[in-house]
Amino acid sequence: MTESMASVSSQPVCVDSEGLLLEHLRAGDAAAFETLVRLYGGRMLVAARRLLRNEDDAADAVQEAFLAAFKSIDGFQGTARLSTWLHRIVINAALMKVRRTSRRPEEAIEDLLPRFDADGCWAETVQDWGAGSEELLERRETRVLVRRCIDALPEAYRTVLMLRDIEDLDTDEAADILGITPNATKIRLHRARQALRTLLDAELGAAGAFDTDRAGRLPMPSHGPAAQRELRA
Secondary structure (H helix, E strand, C coil): CCHHHHCCCCCCCCCCCHHHHHHHHHCCCHHHHHHHHHHHHHHHHHHHHHHHCCHHHHHHHHHHHHHHHHHCHHHCCCCCCHHHHHHHHHHHHHHHHHHHCCCCCCCCHHHHCCCECCCCCECCCCCCCCCCHHHHHCCHHHHHHHHHHHHCCCHHHHHHHHHHHHCCCCHHHHHHHHCCCHHHHHHHHHHHHHHHHHHHHHHHCCCCCCCCCCCCCCCCHHHCHHHHHHHHC
16 A cells, blocks of 8 residues: 555554444544555455556555545445445546556457357367366466456456456446446457457467356356456455
């Protein structure tokens, strides 16, 4: 966490419940804000880093998010956990920074999508990657490769895949953050998974690796919590 955030207070509030912390925050207690940072800062920085891929940008986004949360705490309705609400603010702050930051030239998504013949069958041979997903994700070098391939996706597709398959937001939450319809979110996610499959085919097809379905889905949240934890690490 940045120095400006850590120096808000040297005496964090000692709380034994989220409700008590929220009460202090709504009262404008600066020490409660420091407690909020101490409790949730680390995991929020990890979430921002996954989206921004840059330590300084991630730290800036988290600082902006915590300050925004402190200023808008009266608007928190308490229908979700405080950490869930804060996570959403961090994701929004990170995506705003993504949109403000110039990105490298990107490969067209169409070049990464599977091709089908006149009968609707796959035009290219689908690689058999062999090893089970849980076994594969235990290999550090493979996790690094998956992240590298995700990073190679066009930004709009990388972002929706991160929100749905890594940050574990549901379709409506991701659509709201992205400013698109739930149906458009589903379509974009499907194309992102297919494109990621193509990138992984190029890297791993010959050696044998992931167990995915024909839609190109990786072993992420819907394929078990262990796989999700490994890709979040």
